[in-house]
Amino acid sequence: MFFHNFRYSLKLLLKNKQLVFWTLAFPIIMAVLFNMAFSNIDNTEKLDPIDIAVVEDDGFKNSLIYKNSLESLSKGDDRLFNITYTDEKKAKELLTEHKVTGCFKIVKNEPVLTVNSNGINETVFCYVIDEIKSTGDLVTTLGTEEIKRNIASGKINMDYEAIFTDLTEDVLESDANIKDVSVSNMSYIMIEYYSLIAMACMYSGLLSMTLINYRLANVSAVGKRSAVSSAKKISIIFPSLCASFLVQLVELALLYAVLIFYVHTDFGNEFPKIILLSLVGSVAGLSVGVAVSVLIKAGENAKFTGLVGVIMAGCFFAGMMGVMMKNVIDKNVPVINKINPVAMITDGLYALYYYNSSERYLFDVISLAVFSAVILLISIRGLRRQTYDSI
Amino acid sequence: MTVFNTFLKVIKKNIVTIIIYTVIVIVFAAANMQTDNSVTGFISEKPAVMVVNNDIESASSKNFEKYLDENTNIVKIEGTEDDIADALFYRDITCIVTIPKNFGECVKKGIAPEVEIKTSGNEYAAFSEMIISQYLRIQNACAKRITDENTLIESINKSLDKKAEVEFITKLNTGALGKAKTYFNFAAYSMMSCILFIVCLVLSSFNEISVRKRTIVSSMDYKKYSFDLFLSGFSYSFVVWLFFMLLSIVMVGESMFSLRGLIFIMNAFVFTLSSLALAYMLSCFLLKKNAITGIVNVLTLGFSFLCGVFVPEEYLPSWVLGIAHIMPTYWYVQNNGIISTNEHLSGCINELLINILVVIGFTIVFAVTGVIVSINKRKIA
Numbered sequence: 001m002f003f004h005n006f007r008y009s010l011k012l013l014l015k016n017k018q019l020v021f022w023t024l025a026f027p028i029i030m031a032v033l034f035n036m037a038f039s040n041i042d043n044t045e046k047l048d049p050i051d052i053a054v055v056e057d058d059g060f061k062n063s064l065i066y067k068n069s070l071e072s073l074s075k076g077d078d079r080l081f082n083i084t085y086t087d088e089k090k091a092k093e094l095l096t097e098h099k100v101t102g103c104f105k106i107v108k109n110e111p112v113l114t115v116n117s118n119g120i121n122e123t124v125f126c127y128v129i130d131e132i133k134s135t136g137d138l139v140t141t142l143g144t145e146e147i148k149r150n151i152a153s154g155k156i157n158m159d160y161e162a163i164f165t166d167l168t169e170d171v172l173e174s175d176a177n178i179k180d181v182s183v184s185n186m187s188y189i190m191i192e193y194y195s196l197i198a199m200a201c202m203y204s205g206l207l208s209m210t211l212i213n214y215r216l217a218n219v220s221a222v223g224k225r226s227a228v229s230s231a232k233k234i235s236i237i238f239p240s241l242c243a244s245f246l247v248q249l250v251e252l253a254l255l256y257a258v259l260i261f262y263v264h265t266d267f268g269n270e271f272p273k274i275i276l277l278s279l280v281g282s283v284a285g286l287s288v289g290v291a292v293s294v295l296i297k298a299g300e301n302a303k304f305t306g307l308v309g310v311i312m313a314g315c316f317f318a319g320m321m322g323v324m325m326k327n328v329i330d331k332n333v334p335v336i337n338k339i340n341p342v343a344m345i346t347d348g349l350y351a352l353y354y355y356n357s358s359e360r361y362l363f364d365v366i367s368l369a370v371f372s373a374v375i376l377l378i379s380i381r382g383l384r385r386q387t388y389d390s391i
Numbered sequence: 392m393t394v395f396n397t398f399l400k401v402i403k404k405n406i407v408t409i410i411i412y413t414v415i416v417i418v419f420a421a422a423n424m425q426t427d428n429s430v431t432g433f434i435s436e437k438p439a440v441m442v443v444n445n446d447i448e449s450a451s452s453k454n455f456e457k458y459l460d461e462n463t464n465i466v467k468i469e470g471t472e473d474d475i476a477d478a479l480f481y482r483d484i485t486c487i488v489t490i491p492k493n494f495g496e497c498v499k500k501g502i503a504p505e506v507e508i509k510t511s512g513n514e515y516a517a518f519s520e521m522i523i524s525q526y527l528r529i530q531n532a533c534a535k536r537i538t539d540e541n542t543l544i545e546s547i548n549k550s551l552d553k554k555a556e557v558e559f560i561t562k563l564n565t566g567a568l569g570k571a572k573t574y575f576n577f578a579a580y581s582m583m584s585c586i587l588f589i590v591c592l593v594l595s596s597f598n599e600i601s602v603r604k605r606t607i608v609s610s611m612d613y614k615k616y617s618f619d620l621f622l623s624g625f626s627y628s629f630v631v632w633l634f635f636m637l638l639s640i641v642m643v644g645e646s647m648f649s650l651r652g653l654i655f656i657m658n659a660f661v662f663t664l665s666s667l668a669l670a671y672m673l674s675c676f677l678l679k680k681n682a683i684t685g686i687v688n689v690l691t692l693g694f695s696f697l698c699g700v701f702v703p704e705e706y707l708p709s710w711v712l713g714i715a716h717i718m719p720t721y722w723y724v725q726n727n728g729i730i731s732t733n734e735h736l737s738g739c740i741n742e743l744l745i746n747i748l749v750v751i752g753f754t755i756v757f758a759v760t761g762v763i764v765s766i767n768k769r770k771i772a
Contacts, residue, residue: 018681029689037696040708045513095560096734111555115433117565117732120514123436124521129555131525138529138550142536170535176527177503178520186512188480305684309411321701322419327481354480360473 001231002239009211009243019210022308024251027200028258034196035263038189049074050121051082051100053091059106065168066111069132070104080128101125139167185268185354188323191346193265194353195320198345200255201281202311204248205289209307211240212293213300217388219293220300233383241286248282270352273361277352280368281345287375288341294382314342344368394597394619398627401593409585416574416581416635419701421642433559437464438515438522441475441484449495454544455526458551459488462522479511486510486519499540503531526551561734567646572731574642575655578635579662579720580695585631586666587673587687590624594674595683598768607769624667632663654730654743661750662723668757669719675764694720704728719753722746 013019054060060067074081084091084100091103095114101121103114111129115122143164150158213219215236217227226236256278259265267274292307317340319326326346329337337343348364355361402409440463446452459465466484468475478484489507491497497504506527510516530547537543596602597620606616636656640647647655673686695701697711698720704712715721726746733739 018685021682021685026685026689030692033693033696036711036714037702037707039711041702041706044706047514047517092560098732112558113555114558114560116559116561116734118434118436120436120518122433124514124518126433126435126555126557127518127521127525130553131521133553133555134525134529134550137553138532138546141546141550142533145536171528171532174528174532175503176524176531177505178524178527179505179507180510180520181507182510182512182516184512186480188482308684321415324481327477327483330477354476355473 001235005236005239006243009240010247012211012214013207013243013247016210018304019206023200023203023206023248024254027196027203027251027255030196030199031193031255031258031263034189034192038192041189042187047080047120047124049079049082050102050125051084052125053084053086053094053100053103055088055091055103055105056085057088057105059109060104063106063109063111065136066104066106066129066132069135073128080124104129135168135171139164139171142171143167183354185266187266190266190353191319191323191326191350193259193263194346194349195315195318195326195342197252197255197259197278197349198281198318198342199311199315199320200252201248201278201345202285202288202314202342204244204282204285205287205292205307205311206304207244207247208241208286208289209293209303210289211244212237212290213303215240216293217386218297227388237383241290244286244289245282248286249279252278252282266353268353273352273358274349277345277348277361277365277368280365280372281341281348284341284344284368284372284375287372287379291375291379291382294379294386311342314340318343318346338367339371341368341371344371394593394616394623395626397596398589398593398623401589401596402627405589405592408588412581412584413634413638416577417638417642419577433557435462436515436518437462438486438519439464439466439482439484440519441466441468441478441487443487443489445492446490446494449498450540450544451498451530452490452494454547455490455494455530458526458548459522463519479509482511482513482515484511485513485515486523488519488523495540498530498534498543499538501534501538503527503534563732563734564646565732567644568651568731571639571643571646571652571655572727574639575659575727576700576724578639578659579698579700579723580691582631582635582659582663583666583669583694583720584687584691586628586663587670587691588683589627590667590670591674591683591687592680594620594624594671595680598674603768624671628663628667632660635659650736651730654736655727658723658726658730658743658747661747661754662719665719665723665750665754665757668754668761672757672761672764675761675768694718697721699724719750722749722753 054070070081070083073079074083084094086094088105091100091105092114094100095103095116098116101115101119102125105112105114111133113126113129115125143160146163146167147158147160150156214222215226215233216223260267288310289307292303292310296303296306298306315321316325317329317336320342326337326343329343337347344364344367348361348368351358351360351364440459442456442459442465444452444456456465463486466478468478468484475484475487479487487509489509491504491506494504494506506523508520508523510520526547529550530543533543533546533550537546597606607613636659639655643652646652669690673683673690697707698704698715698718699707699712700720704724707715712721723746726743729739729743729746730736736743
């Protein structure tokens with residue numbers, strides 16, 4: 001009896017093209033789209049060399065501090081600037097055509113910067129020039145102080161140039177003594193992929209809902225025949241759930257294959273824990289499907305569209321349509337993501353990626369298990385009450 | 392009239408979907424339209440930094456914190472360690488600076504104190520590091536020569552106070568135009584989804600074989616029938632376009648009442664026509680209503696992800712932008728960029744027109760393909 005129902009449930013699921021599209025093809029298509037759209041984001045987040053134009057006139061050639069500093073800042077792989085040395089007219093042209101971020105010139109021995117818009121590159125450009133100006137001023141102040149001290153102590157014969165050269169070197173080479181304790185797992189685009197996995201887990205609800213609908217007397221003719229037969233409800237529904245879970249596992253495995261081998265998503269060294277979370281998430285999805293099927297009195301199409309809508313709303317709050325959304329909800333209305341299974345799965349995967357401890361991950365796994373158990377209990381109670389004298 | 396009635400019925404049935412797409416554009420555009428409306432000069436970006444000062448008593452650490460306050464946006468995160476870590480991951484803060492307990496003591500002795508930083512690794516984090524590093528370098532250089540704390544602080548502040556003159560050449564209101572660009576880019580997704588979804592549903596109802604056969608054998612003039620279909624589709628698309636344009640006035644503000652605003656609106660109109668033509672072509676291919684939701688979702692999301700709607704085009708790899716050339720959304724988004732950033736529109740009128748012509752070209756190709764498929768299907772029916 002079990003295998004008979006199990007086999008037919010599998011056939012029903014695999015022959016339903018709409019179902020296969022939403023549960024298998026859609027997540028994979030989204031993974032491919034994410035990969036195309038986000039593959040460059042981590043690189044573009046870094047501060048790339050900034051294109052600037054420098055007006056190379058006599059004023060600039062005579063301002064050694066700016067000339068030398070800009071020259072050294074535009075050398076090597078970790079350079080800050082890509083410099084185009086040109087005349088004022090051409091520099092303005094480059095700026096207007098947005099080919100350079102800013103334009104640098106010396107007017108009456110003072111630096112003058114020209115920019116065309118606001119942004120981080122423009123700010124960094126201006127800040128670096130301010131930095132050179134500050135350094136120059138500091139050297140002058142400290143040098144003057146040293147000269148005064150020397151004169152006061154009776155040292156009249158001094159090598160002024162040497163004093164200023166030493167001071168410049170000293171200030172430029174002065175160590176800031178910063179200890180960087182940043183972690184490397186900072187790619188927030190991972191949230192997109194994690195919410196995608198969460199979405200795929202929850203789509204198992206579509207599988208279970210389709211099969212349970214088929215077994216309900218108030219939805220399908222087969223359900224009516226099942227209801228009048230002597231077979232127990234559990235003996236019909238349990239094989240359907242097992243079939244849904246098996247199909248879900250295969251589809252999830254295919255999604256993971258795409259994410260690992262095509263997208264190259266970083267799942268770290270905690271893959272068994274990720275699998276466990278996906279399995280618990282899939283059970284949560286199945287239980288939501290059962291609940292929608294049993295508790296909501298509506299047509300098959302309405303239930304299908306409604307469930308897809310609810311899952312997509314869950315994905316929205318979990319950060320799939322904009323990573324920051326998860327953070328905004330977590331900070332301002334945390335209760336939404338505390339009861340949102342998509343967010344629980346996403347958060348569990350995020351915890352494994354970003355945090356060293358398993359505490360948050362375990363909390364998410366247990367929350368999902370409790371969520372599934374509560375939903376299933378409510379559904380079973382609803383299912384047991386469904387008896388008909390006539391329909 | 393039958394066709395119009397069917398349109399109204401389908402719209403009524405799917406009003407929730409239309410509302411969802413409208414809410415999406417409002418939420419996403421509003422979330423990405425944080426810039427000041429009246430930006431007409433240069434404003435430095437200020438990275439969000441969290442400062443943990445373990446030496447609150449010393450004048451040196453207070454001065455360092457004051458400098459950070461002037462040059463960055465200091466954010467206080469209330470909550471647990473996890474909340475702070477989350478804030479760093481989600482870029483609410485780009486850097487956490489920890490000032491050590493012996494900061495003031497070290498400065499007094501002329502030793503460089505070790506300052507700990509934890510960054511999010513992006514360009515704002517790099518800039519925060521630059522700001523911190525600049526202060527500490529100057530402080531450490533001065534501390535070797537100046538022993539009195541007050542004189543030292545004075546020297547540091549005097550040096551750091553030096554600013555170069557900045558000229559801001561554009562006369563454009565970059566804040567408002569940036570907002571308009573963001574809104575119109577996001578509107579591409581919502582407008583296309585609303586048009587594709589509803590028009591495909593209606594047209595596929597009429598394209599069902601049984602309905603089609605009845606229509607062909609009926610006394611109804613086929614030309615009039617086709618014209619009614621076109622007119623109702625166009626009217627619906629026009630209403631969608633009008634609605635999103637009125638919404639743009641609410642979202643973007645008075646800068647919509649300008650020449651650039653008008654070009655934004657015209658560009659969106661041409662894009663609306665291409666979406667209508669695409670919907671017509673799709674409905675000629677698609678027979679089952681069940682398939683419409685899936686295909687419309689894949690197409691609209693695909694166009695939006697690859698053409699710079701959801702992810703700004705500067706973040707997209709060049710090969711993706713290469714592929715995007717075969718989608719009308721790309722040319723529409725290009726025009727939004729040109730309208731919002733070019734100082735003189737007269738200088739880029741050719742570029743604008745070419746992009747609009749390409750979108751019109753797509754419209755013609757979609758419409759002609761649809762007509763060919765439709766004629767073939769009529770013969771088969």
